[in-house]
Amino acid sequence: MGKHGFGIDIGGSGIKGAPVDLRRGKLADDRFRVPTPQPATPDAVAATVREVLDHFKWDGVFGCTFPAVVQHGLVRTAANVDPAWIGTDAHKLLGKATGRDALVVNDADAAGLAEVRFGAAKDRDGVILVSTLGTGIGSALVMDGCLVPNTELGHVEIDGHDAESRAADSAREREDLSWKNWAARLTRYFQHMEALFWPDLIVVGGGVSKQADQWLHLVDVRTEMVPAKLLNNAGIVGAAVLAAEQGGGKS
Structure with a gap:
């Protein structure tokens, strides 16, 4: 290369x-x-x-x-x-x-791989879930540096809803949710992802990751969760x- x-x-x-x-x-x-x-x-x-x-x-x-x-x-x-x-x-x-x-x-796969190679998940082994929170929820699943393509985990059905319709950043804006109320929805979403994949690290991207200090600590998951670094x-x-x-x- x-x-x-x-x-x-x-x-x-x-x-x-x-x-x-x-x-x-x-x-x-x-x-x-x-x-x-x-x-x-x-x-x-x-x-x-x-x-x-x-x-x-x-x-x-x-x-x-x-x-x-x-x-x-x-x-x-x-x-x-x-x-x-x-x-x-x-x-x-x-x-x-x-x-x-x-x-x-x-x-989302391209962005996720970049975060694993050079960003927030660099030098981390195991199962890495990268989620981009924006108009929808994009996802990238990487295992020991190898990408599992096209996971589309924003479209998993949770509580009868397409997950991104309630937990994407666009839903927060559309419904004028407080950080606390939006974080409760993210908690439900990411706990479901934990039950499916048992990730070693979750990286959250999208424009709202720049404001991670407002909401990241409110998401109640057992997995380490960090904001993305490479952004746009x-x-x-x-x-x-x-x-x-x-x-x-x-x-």
């Missing part, structure tokens, strides 16, 4: 990318951001991804996050992007549109690392 890789983070509102120092887990240049095209069809997004790569004159393999279940390059779901993505071979699409080898991964750069870093290690997707 070389010293530098390239990562792109496709989101509902913006597509961001930058070269990444693979040894330090840090961006090697300022991020370049382009608004996500509307509608976010496969061809429109692919053209925007090429724009980001061309901005940096990057011509090697690159990694790309996507807000969906991505199984061996095939997009199985679509959140905040056009439903036309479902069934699309993202590796083939982006490879053809950009002229570079691409590896496409679930956005985690997806870019994780995607670049996975692409460098796997050499791009196989279409």
Whole structure:
């Protein structure tokens, strides 16, 4: 694996990318951001991804996050992007549109792996659960450094509800919950995750992790729980690392 890789983070509102120092887990240049095209069809997004790569004159393999279940390059779901993505071979699409080898991964998986390699879970063994609390609840499950892809643990049913509909940060804002009341919902969610996976460490990310001092101590779990460190750069870093290690997707 070389010293530098390239990562792109496709989101509902913006597509961001930058070269990444693979040894330090840090961006090697300022991020370049382009608004996500509307509608976010496969061809429109692919053209925007090429724009980001061309901005940096990057011509090697690159990694790309996507807000969906991505199984061996095939997009199985679509959140905040056009439903036309479902069934699309993202590796083939982006490879053809950009002229570079691409590896496409679930956005929470990329961010979670970055936290394990370079962030809050660095040098920790065992089962690590990384949860991103935002519009929904993203999840990454890593065992001794190996990623279990597409866990989608925000959609586990708890007390008759899709978990993220009650415990995501968007639910806190929508219902104007106090930190204490929101933490009670997080306690219910994470205790359920503990019963399923018995993690050795839980890392919580998302924008609200910047305010962890307001609520983290109120979540009653037996597992050590810490805030994420890489924040908005985690997806870019994780995607670049996975692409460098796997050499791009196989279409």
